[in-house]
Amino acid sequence: MSHILVYIAATDGKVKRSSLEVLSYCRRLAADNNLKLSAAVLDADPSRYTDTINQYGADTIFTVKEPVFANHLNTPLIEGLSKIISESNPRLVAFASTESAKEVMGALAARHQAGAIPDVASFSLNGDSVEAERPVMAAKVLSVTSSSSPLVMVSVRSGSYDAVEQAGSAEVQEVAFDFDEGGLKNILKEVISSSGDKVDLSEAEVVVAAGRGIKDAEGVKLVEDLADALGAAIGASRAVTESGLFPATLQIGQTGKVVSPQLYFAIGISGAIQHVAGMANSKVIVAINKDADAPIFQYATYGLVGDLFKILPLLTEQIRSVKAG
Ligand SMILES: Cc1cc2nc3c(=O)[nH]c(=O)nc-3n(C[C@H](O)[C@H](O)[C@H](O)COP(=O)(O)OP(=O)(O)OC[C@H]3O[C@@H](n4cnc5c(N)ncnc54)[C@H](O)[C@@H]3O)c2cc1C
Secondary structure, three states, rough: OEEEEEEEEEEEOEOOOHHHHHHHHHHHHHHHHOOEEEEEEEOOOOOOHHHHHHHOOEEEEEEOOOOOHHOOOOOOOOOHHHHHHHHOOOOOEEEEEOOOOOOOHHHHHHOOOOOEEEOOEEEEEEEEEEEEEEEEOOOOOEEEEEEEOOOEEEOOOOOOOOOOOOOOOOOEEEEOOOOOOHHHHOOOOOOOOOOOOOHHHHHOEEEEEEOOOOOOOOHHHHHHHHHHHHOOOOEEEEEHHHHHHOHHHEEEOOOEOOOOOOEEEEOOOOOHHHHHHHOOOOEEEEEEEEEOOOOOHOOOOEEEOOOOOHHHHHHHHHHHHHHHO
């Protein structure tokens, strides 16, 4: 029986939530189409991830163990996944839309003559064809794309599906893999963490995002205090990253990161369509803005109309005292 293969992205001992979302959805898709579900994890020590993957009901977990994967380079990843695809012959390969997914998926699709549909918000398998919806033009329009290739690859925007546990008893298959690092055109010399990235923005459950309304260092401090009280990741609008108040790596939106947390605070953000394109998938959106007509309130679950410089200290204090019990 053919299968759906899900690539599991994992770093520092933690599986990316977006990969578990894709795996959960593919479990349903596989069952509906009489296919098996497989997961692939490639790491210096993949065994540290198999228990977590097993909580999401895969039939098989392909593991590839190689020290080179510790460096997070795309070339060995492409080679390792290519080997799994050649040996196991899946019907569909699904990725979470992470930073490297487009390059890895593009290279694999070219090599295996597969149809590739990147950055989808939803997809389905109908007989011979894979059909997907992709947000385009700053998410104003959904384009429907389909591929009837014998092998199709998709990458899925984070937050498109829920990660739903269903414990399984997957068979773990170790795939033999030899990689000659001498052939690498890129090498990783050093990893420098960004100071604002205490919590990984793309994977965060709670995001506190700052807009131009925060104005200056005092506003930055208020946003940092709220994020600290909530254990949240900090994000920002382009107006703020361009002003230098927060680094460009924290920008959310069409030309920044796409986030899909359980809880999103939009602080002094007007709600321009280019910003909304990066956060509209958030489950609960709380907007704080002094302008009652700001477009962000159209997307907000809860809206607070008022001066953020007055609201944030009170909110942070309340959260701290609730957490302190
Ligand atoms: C091609 C293109 C790509 C783009 N990509 C992105 C992107 O990826 N991400 C992105 O964010 N933007 C992007 N933009 C820019 C986008 O169009 C907006 O200009 C930007 O999002 C505005 O940021 P903002 O909401 O922080 O600022 P503003 O629109 O200036 O809004 C500031 C808000 O703060 C409120 N405010 C001010 N003072 C206070 C106060 N004391 N208390 C409470 N509220 C207050 C105001 O009422 C206002 O609503 C892009 C634009 C283009 C053309």
